Amino acid sequence: AQSVAQPEDQVNVAEGNPLTVKCTYSVSGNPYLFWYVQYPNRGLQFLLKYITGDNLVKGSYGFEAEFNKSQTSFHLKKPSALVSDSALYFCAVRTENSGYSTLTFGKGTMLLVSP
Amino acid sequence: DTAVSQTPKYLVTQMGNDKSIKCEQNLGHDTMYWYKQDSKKFLKIMFSYNNKELIINETVPNRFSPKSPDKAHLNLHINSLELGDSAVYFCASSQGGLVIYEQYFGPGTRLTVT
Numbered sequence: 001a002q003s004v005a006q007p008e009d010q011v012n013v014a015e016g017n018p019l020t021v022k023c024t025y026s027v028s029g030n031p032y033l034f035w036y037v038q039y040p041n042r043g044l045q046f047l048l049k050y051i052t053g054d055n056l057v058k059g060s061y062g063f064e065a066e067f068n069k070s071q072t073s074f075h076l077k078k079p080s081a082l083v084s085d086s087a088l089y090f091c092a093v094r095t096e097n098s099g100y101s102t103l104t105f106g107k108g109t110m111l112l113v114s115p
Numbered sequence: 116d117t118a119v120s121q122t123p124k125y126l127v128t129q130m131g132n133d134k135s136i137k138c139e140q141n142l143g144h145d146t147m148y149w150y151k152q153d154s155k156k157f158l159k160i161m162f163s164y165n166n167k168e169l170i171i172n173e174t175v176p177n178r179f180s181p182k183s184p185d186k187a188h189l190n191l192h193i194n195s196l197e198l199g200d201s202a203v204y205f206c207a208s209s210q211g212g213l214v215i216y217e218q219y220f221g222p223g224t225r226l227t228v229t
Contacts, residue, residue, distance in 0.1 A: 032215045043119070043205055043220035044158075051215050088156060094215055097163075100170050101215060102148065105158040 002027045002095045004074075006106035013081045014114050021076040021109050023091030032094035033074040034103060035065055039087045047089075050074060061085070081113045118142050119221035121206050127227045128196055136191045136224045138206030146170075147189035148207040148218065149181060158205070164189055193226075201228045 004025045013019045025031050032051055036044040048059025055067045065076045076089060088110050092103040119140045128134055140147065148171075149161040163171035164183040178194045189206060206221040 034217065036220075038156075041223075043222045044207075044218075046217040046219070049215065049217060090158065097171050100146070100163065100165060102160055102163055102171060103218060104160075108156045108158070 002031075002093045002104055004033070004091045004093045004104065004106040006089075006091055006109045008109050009107075010110045010112065012112050012114065015083050016080050019078050019081040019085070019111065019113070021089050021091075021111060023074045023076065023106060025072050025074060025091075025093050027093060031067075031072075031074075032101075033065075033067065034092040034094075035059065035063070035074075035076050036090045036092060036105075037061075037087050038090065038108075044090065047076070081111075083113050083115055086111055086113045119206055119208055119219050121204075121221040121224050123224060124222065125225050125227075127229065129229055130196055130198060132196050133192065133194045134196060134226070135193070136204055136206075136226075138189045138191070138221055140187055140206075140208040140219070140221075142208055142219060144208040144210055144219075145186055146209050147183065147186075148209075149189065149191050150205040150207060150220075152203040152205060152223070154202070162189075162191075196226075196228045198228050201226055 034049045035047040038044045050067045058064045088108045091106040095104045146165045148163045152158045161175045162181045167183045180192045183189045203223045207218040209218040210216040
């Protein structure tokens with residue numbers, strides 16, 4: 001079964017510092033990986049995805065993610081954190097079900113950026 | 116323009132009641148989903164419809180019945196509500212099939228069963 005793991009419940013970082021939110025995956029076949037962000041009392045918003053190609057994927061709001069096949073990881077990164085980046089971040093992997101694709105999400109990582 | 120909308124945003128009701136949540140998308144997508152997010156923020160898919168046909172049903176109790184009158188709408192009806200049904204329910208949509216398209220989520224409906 002396809003799955004992703006987010007080992008950290010919470011990540012704390014000071015504004016202006018680089019941030020990393022970790023995700024590892026377990027899939028059979030090629031992995032299709034996603035990052036979503038959930039702001040308080042809001043729905044999930046798509047940030048970026050890895051399907052194939054360049055291992056460094058750039059997404060919305062200055063975020064990027066690095067796909068590492070040997071380490072089965074897809075960590076989310078940003079060079080300089082903003083207080084407004086504080087939110088819940090979900091890693092997800094494509095799962096095939098009945099000939100269709102759906103997403104299996106990790107448990108989420110709360111990112112807190114302090115001023 | 117709201118891409119994926121849900122009504123109501125909040126729903127407070129008593130055990131044993133029946134309630135419905137409505138979802139509409141104006142993105143022209145052919146696939147819609149219902150997710151449940153529990154109190155620990157864990158997100159799990161419940162159902163998926165493609166072109167008004169049920170394609171995914173993830174061992175959800177029979178008390179939950181989705182209905183898709185057309186490609187742009189996916190409603191969720193819940194019978195005999197239980198305390199454990201309290202959660203945030205998210206609707207989402209995407210282009211379907213095996214091609215890997217991202218999903219767009221609605222704002223969620225917070226259901227509280229007392």
